Amino acid sequence: MKDYTCLFCEDIYTDQDLASLKEIGEKYHLEAELFVCxxxxxxLRRLPLEExxxxxxxxxxxxxxxx
Incomplete structure (x- = not known):
């Protein structure tokens, strides 16, 4: 099982956590080595593009x- 650390708040999520989030429709960002809770x-989405x-x-x- 892999752990994912949020780029900003540094909270740690597991594969099981991400599956639960996906199940309830919570949006997050995940790619190779980048995770945003x-x-x-x-x-992040509320900020202007430059920010x-x-x-x-x-x-x-x-x-x-x-x-």
Missing amino acids: PDCYDD QLKALLLGSEYEWEEE
Whole structure:
């Protein structure tokens, strides 16, 4: 079983966690070595495109604005 660490919040998810998320319709991003959990994915999609790129480049070092 593989573990996936979120690029931003660094929470860890397992294959079973991802299967559960998919089952309930939660959106997340997963590719080769890049995983973004559902909460961070929602936050990321709310940013303007330029900020999305900046966030993806900085990863966990990106400073999210407090709401």
